[in-house]
Amino acid sequence: MRLENFLALTQTSLYNEPCVNNFESIVFEARKVKRGDLFFAYNEEEIAEAVQNGAYGVICTNKPLHVEDNEIAWIKSADIDETLKRVLRFKMIEKEVIVYECNEIILKLALQVQTHASLLIAHGNLQNIYKHLNAAESRSTILFSPTLNDKNIFANAKTLPNTAIEQIEIMEQTLFETSFIYDDIFYERQLISPLFMPYLEELLHLYKSLNINFRIRKFTPIEHFEPVFTNKKFEVKSFGASDKVLIFESNRDLMASEIDFLQHRASWANIVFILPTGSAYEDNTNIYEYKSKDEILDILKATSFNFALIIGVDKSILDTKQKIQAQLTLDF
Secondary structure, three states: OOOHHHHHHOOOOOOOOOOOEEEOOOEHHHHHHHOEEEEOOOOHHHHHHHHHHHOEEEEOOOOOOOOOOOOOOOEEOHHHHHHHHHHHHHHHHHHOOOOOOOOOHHHHHHHOOEEOOOEEEOOOOOOHHHHHHHOOOOOOOOEOOOOOOOOHHHOOOOOOOOOOOOOOOEEEOOOOEEEEOOOOOOEEOOOOOOOHHHHHHHHHHHHHHHHOOOOEEOOOOOOOEEEEEEEEOOEEOOOOOOOOOEEEEEEEHHHHHHHHHHHHHOOOOOOOEEEEEOOOOOOOOOOEOOHHHHHHHHHHHHHOOOEEEEOOOOOHHHHHHHHHHHOOOOOO
């Protein structure tokens, strides 16, 4: 890309009057810079290395204390992420990609379904998305979630088709596993809750409508409604190995649907709901509120339950065994 076009596209400016007028590629790691590249200095400590490796330009938010090479372009950006988004948006328009937006559950399920190369899934941080999509072929299909990434990186996005081509037939189900038939193929004991089967159906409808070949192997947890089986000491056990289950959900927007699901599908069980303070859930039955992660551990220690749905955090609160043992010591 020509320097003058880059400046106009990104609304950035120059610190100097360089000799270079064109860049080969955009690079984020100094060690990967080659002659002719434009270095996005997310880590400004790497600028000297990038210049030494042949960068024709450096884009940064702070004026360099020492302009080591006045022949290359030193570019000022108020926000490097916003600058990169503008470049990515331009490239996606140039490639005429076809973009579908979905919720984060569908996107995370899509990451576990194998498809052919013409379908790209935008996920991860902005730098990784840029690397992934910059290599896309023209007219590629892209799936992304506006709850995970900025919608403005795409000029236009379509919603998923809502006409059912073929329904999923559920054969057996527990709270956390589902056996089902789709397109005359039986998928046995998949680690996906029946709660999320409508989302999977939406995803497979998209693939069918676009004639995208796909293959489902084994699902793994998608970090939503994620069960962790534990004993009375809150030591993690293998899946299904205990009758005491902590269920983690970091996305508060899914709170109501997951509470309703448990109340209807596990009415026989002793269920507690541990919610962030101020969640204002109307049904106060078996609901406990917390202000800090430490309070969650205290509530679990003092409460009898089969299932504990914990909203607003993930299972990382169980990562440090010493911390759990110190705070959840029980008398036997």
